[in-house]
Amino acid sequence: xxxxxxxxxxxxxxxxxxxxxxxxxxxxxxxxxxxxxxxxxxxxxxxxxxxxxxxxxxxxxxxxxxxxxxxxxxxxxxxxxxxxxxxxxxxxxxxxxxxxxxxxxxxxxxxxxxxxxxxxxxxxxxxxxxxxxxxxxxxxxxxxxxxxxxxxxxxxxxxxxxxxxxxxxxxxxxxxxxxxxxxxxxxxxxxxxxxxxxxxxxxxxxxxxxxxxxxxxxxxxxxxxxxxxxxxxxxxxxxxxxxxxxxxxxxxxxxxxxxxxxxxxxxxxxxxxxxxxxxxxxxxxxxxxxxx
Amino acid sequence: xxxxxxxxxxxxxxxxxxxxxxxxxxxxxxxxxxxxxxxxxxxxxxxxxxxxxxxxxxxxxxxxxxxxxxxxxxxxxxxxxxxxxxxxxxxxxxxxxxxxxxxxxxxxxxxxxxxxxxxxxxxxxxxxxxxxxxxxxxxxxxxxxxxxxxxxxxxxxxxxxxxxxxxxxxxxxxxxxxxxxxxxxxxxxxxxxxxxxxxxxxxxxxxxxxxxxxxxxxxxxxxxxxxxxxxxxxxxxxxxxxxxxxxxxxxxxxxxxxxxxxxxxxxxxxxxxxxxxxxxxxxxxxxxxxxxxxxxxxxxxxxxxxxxxxxxxxxxxxxxxxxxxxxxxxxxxxxxxxxxxxxxxxxxxxxxxxxxxxxxxxxxxxxxxxxxxxxxxxxxxxxxxxxxxxxxxxxxxxxxxxxxx
Numbered sequence: 260x261x262x263x264x265x266x267x268x269x270x271x272x273x274x275x276x277x278x279x280x281x282x283x284x285x286x287x288x289x290x291x292x293x294x295x296x297x298x299x300x301x302x303x304x305x306x307x308x309x310x311x312x313x314x315x316x317x318x319x320x321x322x323x324x325x326x327x328x329x330x331x332x333x334x335x336x337x338x339x340x341x342x343x344x345x346x347x348x349x350x351x352x353x354x355x356x357x358x359x360x361x362x363x364x365x366x367x368x369x370x371x372x373x374x375x376x377x378x379x380x381x382x383x384x385x386x387x388x389x390x391x392x393x394x395x396x397x398x399x400x401x402x403x404x405x406x407x408x409x410x411x412x413x414x415x416x417x418x419x420x421x422x423x424x425x426x427x428x429x430x431x432x433x434x435x436x437x438x439x440x441x442x443x444x445x446x447x448x449x450x451x452x453x454x455x456x457x458x459x460x461x462x463x464x465x466x467x468x469x470x471x472x473x474x475x476x477x478x479x480x481x482x483x484x485x486x487x488x489x490x491x492x493x494x495x496x497x498x499x500x501x502x503x504x505x506x507x508x509x510x511x512x513x514x515x516x517x518x519x520x521x522x523x524x525x526x527x528x529x530x531x532x533x534x535x536x537x538x539x540x541x542x543x544x545x546x547x548x549x550x551x
Numbered sequence: 552x553x554x555x556x557x558x559x560x561x562x563x564x565x566x567x568x569x570x571x572x573x574x575x576x577x578x579x580x581x582x583x584x585x586x587x588x589x590x591x592x593x594x595x596x597x598x599x600x601x602x603x604x605x606x607x608x609x610x611x612x613x614x615x616x617x618x619x620x621x622x623x624x625x626x627x628x629x630x631x632x633x634x635x636x637x638x639x640x641x642x643x644x645x646x647x648x649x650x651x652x653x654x655x656x657x658x659x660x661x662x663x664x665x666x667x668x669x670x671x672x673x674x675x676x677x678x679x680x681x682x683x684x685x686x687x688x689x690x691x692x693x694x695x696x697x698x699x700x701x702x703x704x705x706x707x708x709x710x711x712x713x714x715x716x717x718x719x720x721x722x723x724x725x726x727x728x729x730x731x732x733x734x735x736x737x738x739x740x741x742x743x744x745x746x747x748x749x750x751x752x753x754x755x756x757x758x759x760x761x762x763x764x765x766x767x768x769x770x771x772x773x774x775x776x777x778x779x780x781x782x783x784x785x786x787x788x789x790x791x792x793x794x795x796x797x798x799x800x801x802x803x804x805x806x807x808x809x810x811x812x813x814x815x816x817x818x819x820x821x822x823x824x825x826x827x828x829x830x831x832x833x834x835x836x837x838x839x840x841x842x843x844x845x846x847x848x849x850x851x852x853x854x855x856x857x858x859x860x861x862x863x864x865x866x867x868x869x870x871x872x873x874x875x876x877x878x879x880x881x882x883x884x885x886x887x888x889x890x891x892x893x894x895x896x897x898x899x900x901x902x903x904x905x906x907x908x909x910x911x912x913x914x915x916x917x918x919x920x921x922x923x924x925x926x927x928x929x930x931x932x933x934x935x936x937x938x939x940x941x942x943x944x945x946x947x948x949x950x951x952x953x954x955x956x
Contacts, residue, residue, distance in 0.1 A: 285559075285635060285644040308675040312661060312668075319663050390654040391676055392635035460577035545638045548631075549566065 288545040295541055298394045306397050306404070313376075313405035328409045329416050332364040339364075343481050352483050352508075352515040358424050362508045363480040365413040370442050370500060371471050373406035377450025378467055381458035381547060388548050395544045396537070399454045403446040410439075421511065429513025438506040441529060445499045448532025455543040479504050484521070496521025499529045554647075556728060556759050557610035557633065561642035564603040564628050564783075602628040604783045605642070610728075610759055617774030617791055618763045619798055622920060625783040626763045630654065630730045633761070648727025648759070651678055655732075657717035662706035666697055666716055669705055673720045687723045694749070695719035710865075710899075715742055722749045729753060732763045741928065747773065765921060766834065767795050802832075817849040817880065819905050819917040825888065834924045838895040838942060844888040845905050845919070853880045857908040860889065865900050870940060896925045897942045 299306070318325065336357055343349045344356030351359035380402040381388065381395070388395065421428075453470075457463040478500040487495045495501050502525030509515045603625040610616050618626045631637045633644060634652035659676035660669050670691055674684040684691075692701050695715040705713055731750070750773065753760060764770050770777060770791060777791040779798055787794055823832040826842035835841060845860075856878040862871040873889075887905070903919040930944050 283635070283646040283650065285632060285639065285646065287640055287642075288638050304681050305675045308672055308681075312664070312672050315668065316661060316663050386655075387659050387676060389631075389636060390658045391652055391678075392650075393676065393678075456577060460575055460580065462576045462578050466577075548637045 288542070295394060295396065295537075299396050299400065302393055302397050305393055306401055309397060309401035310405040313401065314408045317405075317409075325412060328412045332361065332368050332413055333416070336361045336364055339481050349482050350486070352485065354426070354508075354512060354514060355424055358421055358426060358512070359483070359508070360481060361417055361420055362511050363478075363504045365410065365417045366439065366442055366503055366507045367475070367478065367480050367500070368413060369406050369410040370446060370503070371475070372409065373403050373443075373446045374450055374453070374471065375467055376406060377402040377446055378453040378457050379464070381454045382464075385458075395547060396451075396540060399447065399450050399540070402454075403443055403450060406446075407439075407443070417511070426512055428511065431510045431513050431517075433510075435507060435510040438503050438510060441499065441506070441525065442503045444529045444533055445503065448499070448529050448536050451533070451536030451540040455540045455547065458547045459543060474498070474500065477501075483515075485515075493520050493524050496524030497528055499525040499532075501525065554612050555609045556612045556647045557608070557644065557761075558646075559609075559633070559642065559644035560607045562603060562606040562629070562632055562639045562644060563601060563641040564625075564632060564637070565599050565640040566602050567599050601783050603632070603639075606780075606785050607642075608778065608785070608788070610761065612759055613757045614776060615760045615762065615774045617770040617777035617795075618761060618780065619765075619767070619770060619777060619795065620780035620786075621802075624780040626780055627654070627732055628783075629780070630732050630761065630763060634730050646728065649678065650728045650730065651724040651726030652730040653677075653721045653724070653732065654730075656714055656721070658721075660705060660713070660717060663704055665704050666692075666695075666701040666708070669716065670701075670720055673717065674724075677721060677724050678726065679724060683725075691716075691719045691723050694722065694745075711742075718742075718746055722746060722753075725753075726758070728759045728761075730761050733765065766924070767799065767831065771795055816851045816909065816914055817847060817853060817907055818915045819907070819919075820846045820848055822846070822903055822905070822919045824923070826890070833921050834926055835894065835896075836926055838893055838927050840890065840892055841894050842888060842890040843903070844886050845903075847880075847885045847887060847907070849880045849882050849885060852882055853878075853907075853909045853914070855910045856880055857911075858887070859906045859908075860887075861904045863902050863904060864896075864940065868940070870896070870901070894925075895941050895943045896927070897929055897938060897940065898925050898927055900924055 339360045340357045344351065344360070349356070354362075377399045380398045384398055388398075418428075453463065453467070477498050484492070484495060484501055484505050502522040505515070506517070506522060509517050602623075606625075606629060618629065620626050628637070630652065631654070632639050633646065634650055634654070636652070636654075657673065659673045661672065664672065667688075670688065671681070671684055675681070679687075692698055695712075695718075697712060697716055697719075700708065700712065705716070708716070729750075747769065750760065750762075760773075762770065762773060774791045776789065777794040778785060779787045779794055787797065822843065822845045824835060824841065825844045826840070857874065857876050858878065859874040860872060861869050863869055900922045901924075902922045904917065905919065906916040907914040927942055929938070930942055
């Protein structure tokens with residue numbers, strides 16, 4: 260495993276080494292458990308540039324650019340309000356259904372687009388991957404982060420929308436970033452696996468639309484998680500996006516219940532997924548440049 | 552001072568045959584695991600080959616090391632291992648200092664972004680810090696001679712402008728060790744010279760360079776020492792002058808079967824430029840008369856041969872073609888030698904294609920390797936996008952016109 264250390268070991272074979280230089284050791288891949296987060300930190304500027312590139316290109320290519328980010332969840336919300344709210348009369352925790360639904364769609368849209376972006380990021384950057392070295396981990400992380408710009412725009416619209424409905428933000432709003440953080444880590448927990456798999460197997464991309472659709476239905480976007488019987492609530496919390504959406508809605512509006520048992524389950528499973536994803540991703544990193 | 556900055560021992564790389572071209576299916580892998588869970592993890596190895604076998608080397612500080620060898624001899628694989636793009640299967644290496652690799656021109660460029668934006672992006676991907684790019688930005692732009700177009704999206708650049716900017720960014724990379732793969736094969740000869748000058752500066756500044764090139768004159772000019780790879784193994788290492796001569800000798804005398812394996816009734820084996828005007832087998836230095844020869848081995852007599860030839864540019868435009876019908880060829884080696892009174896092409900990379908049919912059946916259709924590099928001086932329009940394909944001098948006269956009523 261290639262690693263950079265500024266403190267070469269005494270067994271170094273290079274005599275009279277110029278002082279103050281990094282020493283790299285290049286070796287066949289080994290199976291040691293390494294997270295390599297330190298290396299990610301040394302490449303933080305590259306991470307910034309990749310996020311900046313994604314955002315620039317996204318808003319350059321589409322003429323409607325910013326407005327698309329707003330229009331997409333707004334239209335979805337309108338249709339959902341009509342069918343689920345007005346016709347099916349789904350309960351919405353005492354909120355207007357449109358607010359209930361929109362408050363979930365904003366973090367959900369972030370999650371689903373960032374997940375798709377993270378899955379495709381290795382394949383999209385294959386030219387760069389085969390031509391220059393940097394820790395590959397930078398790529399899925401940049402995909403997870405660049406979606407936050409769209410999220411920020413959507414969030415501003417959401418704030419205006421809730422305000423227009425006469426809902427004033429409660430103190431719980433300060434907890435909202437924590438739920439957003441959980442969403443980012445959920446993207447990473449799943450995205451690290453999928454991006455490596457997608458680079459190695461060319462049929463993974465066909466799975467993605469199904470995963471996203473399946474996951475939408477399993478998350479409290481259009482319905483309230485209070486419809487899930489209490490004794491199964493922890494099980495439901497194994498879907499970390501349930502914790503994210505419930506928590507996000509609660510933090511924004513101050514109504515409903517703070518997610519508790521389910522949130523612990525969510526956080527737990529995200530930690531496991533991210534650690535496992537890092538391990539898997541780092542193990543596969545070596546073969547990715549040979550196979551994409 | 553000559554301390555070793557790169558020390559490698561027994562570097563080897565094994566690839567799965569075909570695995571490079573396409574990745575597998577997850578479905579198949581899962582099905583294999585379900586069918587025979589106990590064997591899925593014992594790798595029943597598909598066909599493999601060693602792209603690199605047991606390479607040991609030391610590179611000293613400030614040395615410019617040339618790396619030569621035929622296509623597929625492992626040069627690029629070695630650079631990819633040293634630059635950490637891929638890992639060795641066996642062996643290890645130690646490197647002291649920051650490594651920059653230049654394996655293609657324009658790494659990380661995005662067509663929608665402007666020259667300015669791409670400079671920052673590509674710089675960051677190649678390993679420069681933001682501060683470093685800001686500091687060198689003006690220098691990069693003037694090196695690329697693109698002051699006027701720096702805020703234009705690069706998709707509107709001509710290929711020449713694109714290459715100039717891309718190389719300017721890369722040339723300002725200041726790692727202690729620079730790994731360069733054949734990137735100078737692009738661009739016109741004037742800019743190539745400028746880049747070589749810049750690289751010479753890098754070497755004089757005490758930095759270490761490993762350079763892969765098919766242009767042996769470049770190797771001669773820049774490298775103190777050269778390593779010759781053959782079939783993934785180290786064939787010879789030593790002072791450049793001797794080694795390049797030995798390599799050239801080998802290229803011309805080695806059995807032709809080495810270059811393209813012979814099967815079928817007939818096959819083209821290799822091509823080269825011939826005649827007085829040449830300095831190298833595959834580089835065209837002038838726009839005067841030129842001759843090109845294609846070597847064909849015929850194994851069984853062919854009675855009704857149709858032979859076609861084409862010359863393509865990098866964008867697959869057919870620039871010139873010709874064909875010949877109803878020839879009889881006896882078994883043995885034949886040389887097809889074309890002479891053209893002029894081939895006034897703009898500098899760049901071109902490829903030949905030769906085909907052979909017998910009684911309507913395709914015998915061989917060869918996309919000739921290596922490609923042909925044209926390094927003439929551009930004499931037409933100074934803006935690449937307005938210059939067209941041909942590099943022909945012209946004379947314009949403006950005279951008063953009288954039109955008969």
